[in-house]
Amino acid sequence: MNRQITRMAVVGIVLLGALVVGTTYWQAWAASGLADRQDNSIQRVAEFSVKRGKIFAADGKTVLADNVRRKVASQKLYFRRYPQRGLAAHIVGYSTQVRSRAGLEASENDFLTGSNTNLSTVLDTALDKLRGTTIKGNDLHLTLRPGAQRIALNALGGKCGAAVAIEPRTGRLLVSVSSPTYDPNLIEGHYNLATRPKFGCSPLFNRAEAGLYIPGSAFKVVTASAALDSGKFTIDSTFNDPGFCIEYGKPVSNYADQSGPERFGHVNFLQAMEHSINAVFCEIGKALGARPILEHAKHFGFYSVPPLETPVNERAISGLYNKGKLFFPKNDFQVDPGRLAFGQERLQVTPIQMGMVAATIANGGLVMRPYVVERVVAPDGSTVVKTRPDALGRAVSANHAADVAKMMEAVVQGGTGTAAQISGIRVAGKTGTAETGVNHVNTTWFICFAPVDNPRVAVAVVLEHQHGTGGTTAAPIAKAIMEALIR
Amino acid sequence: MSYRNRELANLFVVAIITGLGFASVYIARQEVVSTGSLSYALFFFALYLAAHAAARVTVPQADPYLLPMAALLTAVGVTEIYRLDPGNAFRQGLWIVVGVAAFAGTLLALRHDYRRLESYKYLFGLTAVGLLFLPALPVIGERINGARLWVHVGGIQFQPGELAKIMLIVFLAGYLREKREVLAQGRLKDFGPLLAIWGAAMLVIVETNDLGSALLYYGIFLAMLYVATARAWYAAAGLALFLGGSALLYHAVPRVQERVSIWIDPWSHAHTSGYQITQSLYSIGNGGFAGKGLGKGVFATTNGHDLIPQLNTDFIYSALAQELGLVGSAALLLVYMLFCLRGFRIALLAQDGFSKLLAVGLTFGFALQTFIIVGGVLRLIPLTGITLPFVSYGGSSVVANFVLLAGLLLVSHRANSVSQISMEGRP
Numbered sequence: 063m064n065r066q067i068t069r070m071a072v073v074g075i076v077l078l079g080a081l082v083v084g085t086t087y088w089q090a091w092a093a094s095g096l097a098d099r100q101d102n103s104i105q106r107v108a109e110f111s112v113k114r115g116k117i118f119a120a121d122g123k124t125v126l127a128d129n130v131r132r133k134v135a136s137q138k139l140y141f142r143r144y145p146q147r148g149l150a151a152h153i154v155g156y157s158t159q160v161r162s163r164a165g166l167e168a169s170e171n172d173f174l175t176g177s178n179t180n181l182s183t184v185l186d187t188a189l190d191k192l193r194g195t196t197i198k199g200n201d202l203h204l205t206l207r208p209g210a211q212r213i214a215l216n217a218l219g220g221k222c223g224a225a226v227a228i229e230p231r232t233g234r235l236l237v238s239v240s241s242p243t244y245d246p247n248l249i250e251g252h253y254n255l256a257t258r259p260k261f262g263c264s265p266l267f268n269r270a271e272a273g274l275y276i277p278g279s280a281f282k283v284v285t286a287s288a289a290l291d292s293g294k295f296t297i298d299s300t301f302n303d304p305g306f307c308i309e310y311g312k313p314v315s316n317y318a319d320q321s322g323p324e325r326f327g328h329v330n331f332l333q334a335m336e337h338s339i340n341a342v343f344c345e346i347g348k349a350l351g352a353r354p355i356l357e358h359a360k361h362f363g364f365y366s367v368p369p370l371e372t373p374v375n376e377r378a379i380s381g382l383y384n385k386g387k388l389f390f391p392k393n394d395f396q397v398d399p400g401r402l403a404f405g406q407e408r409l410q411v412t413p414i415q416m417g418m419v420a421a422t423i424a425n426g427g428l429v430m431r432p433y434v435v436e437r438v439v440a441p442d443g444s445t446v447v448k449t450r451p452d453a454l455g456r457a458v459s460a461n462h463a464a465d466v467a468k469m470m471e472a473v474v475q476g477g478t479g480t481a482a483q484i485s486g487i488r489v490a491g492k493t494g495t496a497e498t499g500v501n502h503v504n505t506t507w508f509i510c511f512a513p514v515d516n517p518r519v520a521v522a523v524v525l526e527h528q529h530g531t532g533g534t535t536a537a538p539i540a541k542a543i544m545e546a547l548i549r
Numbered sequence: 550m551s552y553r554n555r556e557l558a559n560l561f562v563v564a565i566i567t568g569l570g571f572a573s574v575y576i577a578r579q580e581v582v583s584t585g586s587l588s589y590a591l592f593f594f595a596l597y598l599a600a601h602a603a604a605r606v607t608v609p610q611a612d613p614y615l616l617p618m619a620a621l622l623t624a625v626g627v628t629e630i631y632r633l634d635p636g637n638a639f640r641q642g643l644w645i646v647v648g649v650a651a652f653a654g655t656l657l658a659l660r661h662d663y664r665r666l667e668s669y670k671y672l673f674g675l676t677a678v679g680l681l682f683l684p685a686l687p688v689i690g691e692r693i694n695g696a697r698l699w700v701h702v703g704g705i706q707f708q709p710g711e712l713a714k715i716m717l718i719v720f721l722a723g724y725l726r727e728k729r730e731v732l733a734q735g736r737l738k739d740f741g742p743l744l745a746i747w748g749a750a751m752l753v754i755v756e757t758n759d760l761g762s763a764l765l766y767y768g769i770f771l772a773m774l775y776v777a778t779a780r781a782w783y784a785a786a787g788l789a790l791f792l793g794g795s796a797l798l799y800h801a802v803p804r805v806q807e808r809v810s811i812w813i814d815p816w817s818h819a820h821t822s823g824y825q826i827t828q829s830l831y832s833i834g835n836g837g838f839a840g841k842g843l844g845k846g847v848f849a850t851t852n853g854h855d856l857i858p859q860l861n862t863d864f865i866y867s868a869l870a871q872e873l874g875l876v877g878s879a880a881l882l883l884v885y886m887l888f889c890l891r892g893f894r895i896a897l898l899a900q901d902g903f904s905k906l907l908a909v910g911l912t913f914g915f916a917l918q919t920f921i922i923v924g925g926v927l928r929l930i931p932l933t934g935i936t937l938p939f940v941s942y943g944g945s946s947v948v949a950n951f952v953l954l955a956g957l958l959l960v961s962h963r964a965n966s967v968s969q970i971s972m973e974g975r976p
């Protein structure tokens with residue numbers, strides 16, 4: 063019988079040995095695959111056992127995202143609180159249990175949870191794990207100015223729209239607001255309340271970086287840059303404004319956006335910009351062609367996702383859209399260059415892209431990469447990452463940028479944008495009033511920068527469902543933001 | 550060193566490990582080491598000293614490693630159960646007291662000669678079938694999670710199947726010892742009583758939907774039949790029958806189909822019937838190489854809901870694997886292996902057929918039960934709910950395993966005494 067007993071012993075040991083192999087498979091071989099699975103609740107819980115880094119505004123004092131500690135089933139868990147509520151909700155985003163994450167909370171999660179691959183962070187996290195202490199994430203210090211952010215939000219109050227302010231020389235995002243805003247503290251428990259439409263608009267949607275609007279005359283800044291860079295026109299070029307533009311043999315009359323009479327007669331390029339004369343820009347557009355204008359717009363950042371640290375799906379690409387899809391014309395007959403030149407056609411742009419246009423003109427034609435995370439700071443106070451200003455390329459030559467700036471200054475001094483004047487400071491700007499197809503309901507714009515001689519801020523403001531023009535509705539808001547940032 | 554002193558020394562080691570385990574759970578829970586952790590360890594040590602004393606009196610020549618290993622396994626179990634729910638750990642502690650009492654009682658009752666059990670083999674067989682049948686009775690039977698395994702009398706609920714398993718092994722050992730020569734010849738009529746009792750047991754089990762036990766009993770039966778008759782083709786035929794029967798069962802019982810489809814692809818059922826196994830795998834995977842540490846694993850959602858149902862019974866291994874990691878769970882499995890190796894060694898040393906068969910049955914049953922539940926949790930085989938010996942939460946399981954331990958020690962004591970006598974008797 064002993065031989066059989068030995069054999070059964072072998073069977074028993076093989077069975078138990080298989081368990082060791084199985085355990086090794088799941089804990090060594092398959093462990094990382096398991097950790098990456100979407101429905102892995104343990105990973106979700108473990109994320110809440112990490113003390114996420116705080117998020118600060120540019121003043122270093124205003125806390126945009128903080129933690130509260132709670133003990134759940136004998137585990138210490140950390141949940142997010144947003145003391146400033148809706149102040150920077152669309153940039154900061156949220157980190158919740160039921161709705162996952164949005165904004166910087168999503169895209170900068172690796173820093174905030176200390177799971178980034180930066181060597182010192184890896185070391186700290188490993189030590190925390192070994193000691194069994196709570197893992198602390200890195201803090202984010204943003205470029206957003208809380209005071210100006212608050213003023214922009216109040217100025218937009220009751221309207222649907224967005225405002226963006228950029229420091230032209232660096233690309234720092236100083237203001238980014240989307241109205242209506244929402245309270246990220248409500249996402250977890252009161253999602254319906256947080257997302258209930260206000261004045262007919264959805265609060266969760268980030269209009270500043272993902273909202274697509276017809277630029278209208280604000281696009282003339284791009285057209286003017288293209289015209290000057292093409293060599294076909296100079297700031298002194300003269301035009302005859304008949305009050306309309308012949309498109310495919312039919313006259314297209316000037317739009318309500320322009321100031322002064324319906325028909326200006328003989329004007330130069332500067333005056334055409336000053337009074338936003340569509341007929342002149344229509345002629346320029348036809349002279350340049352649609353594709354060269356769009357190629358030029360690409361240098362400003364059109365046709366690519368606007369760079370920022372927020373999640374890529376929370377930013378939209380500016381350009382021509384056909385049936386909801388971005389398109390670039392294959393030949394000059396697909397697009398009407400005249401209407402494109404004054405920002406109609408099927409152009410759709412984001413406020414941050416228009417802010418980049420204004421900032422680029424302010425910065426002498428050099429496009430700076432916009433950024434919102436100034437510094438990533440480790441729990442011990444040392445800087446993990448510091449963002450350095452980065453030039454994306456030249457959109458327009460320095461001389462021509464100065465010419466466009468001159469034109470834009472005329473807009474504010476005596477043209478369509480006088481509402482943006484600030485006493486003692488030279489302001490350059492451009493209005494935009496885009497017809498939405500519904501009578502007397504416009505999307506209004508104002509893009510600007512100041513001071514002209516030493517630009518410190520470039521602003522873009524857009525408002526939905528306006529009965530007035532960009533000069534009457536958006537320019538005062540842009541002025542308020544500039545004042546808040548300059549003074 | 551004598552056998553029993555060796556056992557005592559090993560128990561000291563186990564007591565230290567237990568104390569450390571409880572201390573680390575305490576630190577993780579309360580961030581302080583309280584005297585509670587030490588008192589639990591002391592209580593355990595005292596309990597096992599009592600078991601040791603019983604063994605010293607009744608079976609001085611028995612294997613000195615089995616009791617310490619059982620002590621270690623129960624300590625690991627109670628530590629983890631305590632970590633999951635201190636209230637349950639207290640109840641489990643009480644059951645271990647009952648288990649140690651049953652252990653001592655078995656040793657005392659059978660200290661002279663356990664082999665007289667052989668003459669009551671039919672009584673054991675029939676009692677086992679009766680016990681298995683109890684949960685199917687209307688008033689006292691209770692259905693939990695789709696299987697009728699529990700009996701409720703007064704305030705106590707227990708699983709009679711656990712004790713029935715040992716009784717059936719006693720029956721098999723007795724019957725096979727008596728009939729092994731004739732059975733080896735393959736005459737069908739000799740199989741009669743065997744198939745009657747075994748068949749009845751299997752029928753009751755299948756009827757009560759306890760697939761894990763069905764697999765376990767069938768495996769024990771084949772193993773003991775093979776050892777008794779030395780006919781490998783019996784085992785082969787048995788395996789073939791098992792596969793055929795499984796196929797039949799697969800088509801006839803929807804519950805079996807469900808189990809198999811969860812086994813093949815748990816993730817396509819991740820939000821329904823496959824939830825438990827996928828979460829359990831996540832728990833195991835989360836342990837990684839070194840584990841999260843006792844008390845540091847994640848077993849609840851951010852709302853405090855349990856992530857894995859039946860964590861302290863069927864899924865205790867996934868809890869342990871997360872907290873102890875690959876190192877700890879491999880060590881735990883190693884203890885099971887050593888326990889089985891000692892058991893098989895006892896079977897080899899035993900002098901008579903009944904003792905050998907009894908030891909093989911008890912040991913192989915122990916190994917197979919471990920394989921069925923841990924293999925199920927690891928997705929090596931379809932998951933069927935059954936307890937992890939000595940570790941899982943559950944009174945009847947603990948008591949039955951202590952009786953099993955007593956049985957092995959009795960056989961071991963006799964084998965060692967006889968070999969000593971024969972050696973001393975040599976001129």
